[in-house]
Amino acid sequence: MSWMDEIPEAARTYLEVNRLDEVECVIADLPGIARGKAVPAGKWDKQNYFHLPNSIFFQTITGDWGEAAGPEGFLEPDMILKPDYSTATAAPWANDGTLQVIHDAYDQKGRPVPFAPRNVLKRVVDLYAKQGWTPIVAPEMEFYLVGRNIDPAKPIAPMMGRTGRPAAGRQAYSMSAVDDYGPVIDDIYEFAEIQGFEIDGIAQEGGAGQLEINLRHGDPVKLADEVFYFKRLIREAALRHDCFATFMAKPIEGEPGSAMHVHHSVTDTDGRNVFTGPQNGETDAFFHFIGGLQEHLPSAMALMAPYVNSYRRYVPGEAAPVNLEWGRDNRTTGIRIPISSPAARRVENRLPGMDCNPYLCIAASLACGYLGMMNEIRPDKRWRGEASDSEAEVAESLWTALDQFDEATELHKVLGTDFARVYSIVKRAEYTEFLQVISPWEREHLLLNV
Incomplete structure (x- = not known):
């Protein structure tokens, strides 16, 4: 099944009149700021996930860092971020056709990252x-x-x-x-x-x-x-x-x-x-x-x-x-x-x-x-x-x-x-x-x- 079949109707309607140029892969950090990557539409079609370092959750609102990495040290290992297609929505202020998609954070063993805010809410x-x-x-x-x-x-x-x-x-x-x-x-x-x-x-x-x-x-x-x-x-x-x-x-x-x-x-x-x-x-x-x-x-x-x-x-x-x-x-x-x-x-x-x-x-x-x-x-x-x-x-x-x-x-x-x-x-x-x-x-x- 194509990912297009999994996105909400409003997103599909948007794409009927806007050629998809870019997908913004986003995740909320501790303050609730959108972090992530902007991916060209052609690349988005070919990938099921992408990576970001887990240190985005150790960042303060000013951009500094808390020493929260744990006993393993501040190694900044990559998380695996997987899209939740049900969250796909337009970015209607963009000049070209753009979708936003919220991602969930997992560690490299496939376990939910416990300090990712969306995972905290899902846990409750x-x-x-x-x-x-x-x-x-x-x-x-x-x-x-x-x-x-x-x-x-x-x-x-x-x-x-x-x-x-x-x-x-x-x-x-x-x-x-x-x-x-x-x-x-x-x-x-x-x-x-x-x-x-x-x-x-x-x-x-x-x-x-x-x-x-x-x-x-x-x-x-x-x-x-x-x-x-x-x-x-x-x-x-x-x-x-x-x-x-x-x-x-x-x-x-x-x-x-x-x-x-x-x-x-x-x-x-x-x-x-x-x-x-x-x-x-x-x-x-x-x-x-x-x-x-x-x-x-x-x-x-x-x-x-x-x-x-x-x-x-x-x-x-x-x-x-x-x-x-x-x-x-x-x-x-x-x-x-x-x-x-x-x-x-x-x-x-x-x-x-x-x-x-x-x-x-x-x-x-x-x-x-x-x-x-x-x-x-x-x-x-x-x-x-x-x-x-x-x-x-x-x-x-x-x-x-x-x-x-x-x-x-x-x-x-x-x-x-x-x-x-x-x-x-x-x-x-x-x-x-x-x-x-x-x-x-x-x-x-x-x-x-x-």
Whole structure:
């Protein structure tokens, strides 16, 4: 069977009107950056895999390296990267016909590379499958459209709207605000349609130039692939209109941060939602999943808030929750139960930032729920009223979050102990790099005063 028979319909439709010139063979590294190779179409037809060194997973966001190679030393052995043809999708911004294909990483003995983020998520999904469960997720993506910032020393500013004024903040759900950057949104819709992605809706969020895209619920790996693709898609759409799209957790001082809320449900072998009982009531599994989130989310925060900037979002009294309370239709709680029919009953984790790697964030969130269901963890009493009155339970810095992650041996067993080792080493190396940078605040307030 030709590989053309295995790719999605949207990719085949794209190739009917675009002669294939190049295939981008991509894989997500720890930050979620696309790594890989661009292969001419003629060569792509003749190969079933390609190689990259395993050191791409030891790289920090700055391009430096964590000493995470293990006892064998930093030899950079080649991995075997095999295409998942079901992920083939167009790159509609390219000048010539181009497909993107996500690959999975294996070592030279054919074993999944344990610290490849997509493999981490697959590992967690497989643990659910062994219990006869199928996890379902729905991510919500928040991001900013900002002015072109080519000087890192200058603050980030909102993009210029069609009115000639910078995009305004505090205009949540405003349709006129969405219209202000309509051309970018039009390209986002167009690119998504060509790539075969379904958008559940786009709305203006509370920040200046901040938008939210909701994706349809489905398979965790498929949805993580879509978030991975969407980040690139949105960036490319923004560049067409002389602005940047940023997924930083807190890009603009004084504006709300950007989250990636994750909705979860779980079905059994018959496709029934295990959170709902025969009489449409809430089951023990539903409460155990919540209990698992409350118990283990503090240890997983380093994956859901992976950078020093991530923790600028968690300010008591602001939009992002800093608690682990659960409530019904209550956006001040870290764990929210949305209004839904019994068949669609789900649990929303409102803690993750949009700067996360989607594979690792979804894997960590599902891992917490899985441990709750396996260990039958009961949640605290439902929170009523504003949860801002609750005690802050989220780490205040990446370093603290990494300390909590390092101690979470039960979580490591679900995600993979070798992954946990590599992740901690790389993130600590990244934090050390950050400490070498002197900020404008330090120059302003310490230079002449201390």
